[in-house]
Amino acid sequence: MTKSKISIHEVAEAAGVSKSTVSRVISDKGGSVSRRSVLAVNNAIEQLGYKKNVMAASLRTQKTYMILVMIPDVANPFWSEIARAAQDRLEMEGYSVVIGSTDWHDARETRYFELARSSRFDGLILNSVTDDIGLIKGLGVPAVLIGERVAGQDIDTVGTDTMAATKLALQYLYEAGSRHIAIATSDYGGERYLSLRRRAYREFLETKGLAFDPGLSFSVRLSKEGGKDLVRQFLAIPDWRQRVDSLFCGNDILAIAAINEFRRLGVMPGKDISIVGMDDIPDASNTYPPLTTVRKPRQLIGTAAAEILLSRIKDPEKPLEKRLFPGQLVVRESVVHKGNK
C-alpha cells in the first residue's frame, strides 16, 4: 500500500539528491536546478506516489492558497452566484475557493471567523450577519465585504447601489400609474437607522410629492415565511383596494412568496395589484405572473470582490476600495399599467 509515509526525504533518497533540491523542484519558485535533477526528482515522485503536505509548506510560507467565501445562505441564488463569480476569478490566479454557509446564524459565523483567524486562508470574501468590522479586521486576514450596509467603514467593500436600485423600481411603478405604493422589507440593524430601501422610499415619495402612509410600510423577514406574513398583514388593511395599488418588496424571495400567497388568496398580481422585487434571482421568471424586478449584477459583484481581494493580498497597505454597482430594471408581468387598463 502506498501509505502516507512518503515525504520529501524519501523522494530525495530515491532520486539521489538532497531534500533541498527536491524542494526546489516541487515548489515552483524556480531556484536553479539542473535538468538531470528535475528529471530524477519527478521520476521518484511518480514512482513513490509522493504528495506534498501542504500543511507543512504553509507553516513555513504562511500561504495556503485557499480563500473562504462566507455567505449567509448558499441556497439563495443571489449569494451562490456571487460566490461562483468570485471563485472563477480567484481560481484563475491559482487560489482554491471554499464556501462557508452561515445560514444567518451568529454561531456559524463565529465558527468561520475562528477558522479564518487560524491562518487557514489567505483571504476572505464575506457578507457578515453581525457586521462587526473590528472583529473582521482583527482576524488578521485580508477581507472584502459584500453589501453596502457598512459603506462608511474602514474595510474594502463591494455591493449594489441599493438606494438607486430601489428608486428604479419605484419610478417604474410610478410611471405605470401607481400613486399608492407600499413597501415591504426587513429592518436590519434595528431602529438605529432606516434601511437603505426604506430611506430611498421616503426620498422617492418626497420627490414625487406623494404622502407617506405609515400603514403601507411593512417590516418583514426577507423569506418565504415573511412573504406569507406580509400578505396577511397587507390584506388586513381596511379598504386596501382603494388605499394601495402597488407593493415594492425588499428582495425577490419575498416578492415571489407574496405573489404565490396573493394568488392563493384570489388576488391576482399583475392585475389586482402590482408587485416589484429586487435581485432578479432565476426563479423570478418562473412565477405566475413572472416577476418584474431590479437585477443586481451578481457576476460583477463577485468578480470585483475577487479582484479587490487579490490586490489587497498583494499589497496590504493599499488604499481602501469601495465599489458600488447600479441595479437594472427587468420588466416582466407583475405590474399593472393603469394607462392601458
Add this chain to the structure above:
Amino acid sequence: MTKSKISIHEVAEAAGVSKSTVSRVISDKGGSVSRRSVLAVNNAIEQLGYKKNVMAASLRTQKTYMILVMIPDVANPFWSEIARAAQDRLEMEGYSVVIGSTDWHDARETRYFELARSSRFDGLILNSVTDDIGLIKGLGVPAVLIGERVAGQDIDTVGTDTMAATKLALQYLYEAGSRHIAIATSDYGGERYLSLRRRAYREFLETKGLAFDPGLSFSVRLSKEGGKDLVRQFLAIPDWRQRVDSLFCGNDILAIAAINEFRRLGVMPGKDISIVGMDDIPDASNTYPPLTTVRKPRQLIGTAAAEILLSRIKDPEKPLEKRLFPGQLVVRESVVHKGNK
C-alpha cells in the same frame, strides 16, 4: 500592534511555565495540569492576545478538523440542503465544514480533489461528476459518496432509492388514470446502462402490462434549459393529446421549467397534461400549478452521510456502509385525475 509574533513560547515565558504546559492547556486533550498553571497560562494568553496556529498543530497531529462537502451545484436546493444537514451534524462533533461547488466541471472537481489530497481535510462528503472511485480512494482521505449510481462500488455511500421513488411517481400517475406516461430524464453515464429512473420506468410499464413507446422517452439535461427543450420536443409529437397524457420528469428543476414552458405555450399542466417531478425542492410549491413530486429526504441523507463519515474517520477499517432512503410522494396539483374529470 499585536502582530503575529506571539507563539506558545511567548505565552510560556509570560506565564512562567514551559511550552509543554502551555500546550497541555490549549490542546484540550487534558493532560493533567495544576489549577495554578491553567490560570497563569490563560492569563498570559489573554494578555498577549495569543492565537494558536492551527497549521502547526495539524502538521503534528494530522488532524485539521475541517471537512469538505463537495457538490455539483450549490444553487440547487437539493444539494445545498444535504450540505446543510451534514454541516449541522459535523459541527456537533467539533468539525468545521466548508463547501466546494464543482458546477459540474471536471476541472473544478479535480481542483478540489487536489485540495483534499494535500491533507487539508479530515474527511470528504461528495457527489462526484466523474465517479472515479479509484481516484477518490487514492486521495487518502475518508470519503462518503452521495447518490446511488455507484452503489456497487467499494466505498461508503448514501442516497435515495431512486428506482422505488420513480415507481412511486409512476404508480400515482397510474392511479390517477394515466395510461400513456412519458418520461424525461438525463442519461448519465452514456449508453453503458439505462439510468435508474429509466430502468424503473421500463419495469413499471411491464408490471402494469403497458406498452413501451420509445417516442415517449426523452433524454434531456436536468436543467431549466433542458425543460424548454423537452417541451419543444414533447409538443412536436404528432397528435400528442391522443398519444400521451402524463409526463414524469427526472427532477424538479426540469419539471418546473417544463410547467412554465407548457403554460407559456398555452398547455395547462394539471389540466391538459399531468406532470410529476422528483426531489421536492422548495420551489416545487411555488409553481402554477404547484408541482406534485417525490420528495427525497435531503435531511436524512445529509445527516447519514455525516455520521458515516464520522465513524469512518474513527475507524478506517470498519466495514463498508451503504444507506438508501425511500422517497415520499408529495401530492400537489400538477396531475390530472381522469376519474373526476
Add this chain to the structure above:
DNA sequence: TGTCATTTTGGGAACGTTCCCTCTCGAATT
C-alpha cells in the same frame, strides 16, 4: 522523617516543508 505512588512539569525530538548560507565544480576571462 523516610518511602512510595501520583500528579505535575520540562526538555527535546518530531511533523514536512522552505529558506538561508556555504560549498563545489566547471567554464569563461585574463
Add this chain to the structure above:
DNA sequence: AATTCGAGAGGGAACGTTCCCAAAATGACA
C-alpha cells in the same frame, strides 16, 4: 595557468505545535 564567476547542490535551522519520556514536586502513609 591562474583567477573569477555563476549555476547547482547540500546541510541545517526554522515555522509552531504535540508527544514522549524522564525528572521533580506533592502528598499519603507508616
